Amino acid sequence: xxxxxxxxxxxxxxxxxxxxxxxxxxxxxxxxxxxxxxxxxxxxxxxxxxxxxxxxxxxxxxxxxxxxxxxxxxxxxxxxxxxxxxxxxxxxxxxxxxxxxxxxxxxxxxxxxxxxxxxxxxxxxxxxxxxxxxxxxxxxxxxxxxxxxxxxxxxxxxxxxxxxxxxxxxxxxxxxxxxxxxxxxxxxxxxxxxxxxxxxxxxxxxxxxxxxxxxxxxxxxxxxxxxxxxxxxxxxxxxxxxxxxxxxxxxxxxxxxxxxxxxxxxxxxxxxxxxxxxxxxxxxxxxxxxxxxxxxxxxxxxxxxxxxxxxxxxxxxxxxxxxxxxxxxxxxxxxxxxxxxxxxxxxxxxxxxxxxxxxxxxxxxxxxxxxxxxxxxxxxxxxxxxxxxxxxxxxxx
Numbered sequence: 001x002x003x004x005x006x007x008x009x010x011x012x013x014x015x016x017x018x019x020x021x022x023x024x025x026x027x028x029x030x031x032x033x034x035x036x037x038x039x040x041x042x043x044x045x046x047x048x049x050x051x052x053x054x055x056x057x058x059x060x061x062x063x064x065x066x067x068x069x070x071x072x073x074x075x076x077x078x079x080x081x082x083x084x085x086x087x088x089x090x091x092x093x094x095x096x097x098x099x100x101x102x103x104x105x106x107x108x109x110x111x112x113x114x115x116x117x118x119x120x121x122x123x124x125x126x127x128x129x130x131x132x133x134x135x136x137x138x139x140x141x142x143x144x145x146x147x148x149x150x151x152x153x154x155x156x157x158x159x160x161x162x163x164x165x166x167x168x169x170x171x172x173x174x175x176x177x178x179x180x181x182x183x184x185x186x187x188x189x190x191x192x193x194x195x196x197x198x199x200x201x202x203x204x205x206x207x208x209x210x211x212x213x214x215x216x217x218x219x220x221x222x223x224x225x226x227x228x229x230x231x232x233x234x235x236x237x238x239x240x241x242x243x244x245x246x247x248x249x250x251x252x253x254x255x256x257x258x259x260x261x262x263x264x265x266x267x268x269x270x271x272x273x274x275x276x277x278x279x280x281x282x283x284x285x286x287x288x289x290x291x292x293x294x295x296x297x298x299x300x301x302x303x304x305x306x307x308x309x310x311x312x313x314x315x316x317x318x319x320x321x322x323x324x325x326x327x328x329x330x331x332x333x334x335x336x337x338x339x340x341x342x343x344x345x346x347x348x349x350x351x352x353x354x355x356x357x358x359x360x361x362x363x364x365x366x367x368x369x370x371x372x373x374x375x376x377x378x379x380x381x382x383x384x385x386x387x388x389x390x391x392x393x394x395x396x397x
Contacts, residue, residue: 003126003198004300007136008209009219013240015040017209018129020292024299025125026056033121035109036129037061037102041287049121063105068092077184103139111191114198125300133219137226143196147189148360154185203305205235212239212259225335226357231311234274235301239263241281314364327367328383338377343384345372
């Protein structure tokens with residue numbers, strides 16, 4: 001299934017462009033599902049896929065309902081522990097949605113569309129209206145991070161000791177983790193793995209939406225670094241609300257000139273790998289299907305599903321006289337600066353922080369018997385140098 005994730009700086013019109021993208025995909029003959037958290041004028045507001053046109057369905061994410069359902073189920077599964085400590089139960093009507101629940105609800109919705117009950121709808125294309133750009137990048141990295149936390153907190157090998165839990169509980173004087181906790185963790189891990197596979201699939205791309213201007217230019221420059229760090233791919237940058245050029249009004253002419261200057265930078269920085277589409281300002285908020293069609297947003301291109309090639313690569317650098325060769329682990333990080341870069345090696349993992357973005361990656365197998373001897377950021381490429389450890393590397397006769 002072709003998946004398009006639409007995001008951009010806050011207020012750039014990403015929900016509108018997500019709807020326009022979905023309509024374009026449906027008009028091209030693909031059966032399309034549009035998912036959004038915000039209401040869209042003229043679209044049904046139901047939380048189940050509902051027909052908009054013959055080939056387009058729309059579903060709205062109700063994060064509050066998802067939060068109440070999840071917490072109610074958790075109370076039921078943890079009833080033994082709650083009864084032991086004398087805790088009262090919370091009714092669904094008194095539950096207030098907590099911060100962070102919209103992100104979890106969106107991940108749950110992606111799972112439903114990829115492998116859950118919505119996956120049987122015969123959709124060829126999935127268009128998702130994501131939160132603003134900075135939140136969206138953090139959200140797309142969340143499945144990998146949460147799965148790592150689950151593996152550390154509830155490793156699968158501990159389940160082998162479940163027969164000893166009653167004895168351990170008596171010795172410790174406290175109840176040990178119940179089997180339902182491990183089962184719930186396994187279900188969540190499976191759900192997160194499905195979403196992670198969807199995000200990392202070659203047929204999944206981001207569609208960026210921004211209104212030309214200095215603030216959007218800074219946001220997109222930072223986002224390029226995050227996209228590279230997380231291995232995400234963009235298929236289109238939509239410059240939204242582009243004003244007519246050569247206006248007779250000096251005030252509008254000045255704004256149009258500022259936009260044109262910004263557009264020039266975007267064409268230089270993003271194209272040709274990421275085309276830049278200019279969506280004209282309609283003079284009003286788009287509210288009808290004709291308004292969305294007037295934006296002339298192109299339908300998503302065709303991409304074969306499958307695993308994306310690892311963005312990291314290894315280069316061999318000759319060592320100094322009498323020293324072994326150095327292996328450099330390379331990753332393109334456009335827009336990154338040395339001041340924002342931080343690296344920590346811990347065991348078989350590399351903790352990498354670039355500005356507001358953070359990722360933990362497993363070191364390539366060929367480098368695990370090496371020690372980190374330095375790192376450099378040159379021409380937008382991070383090179384982490386590894387030197388073979390004589391105590392771990394096989395010696396040559």
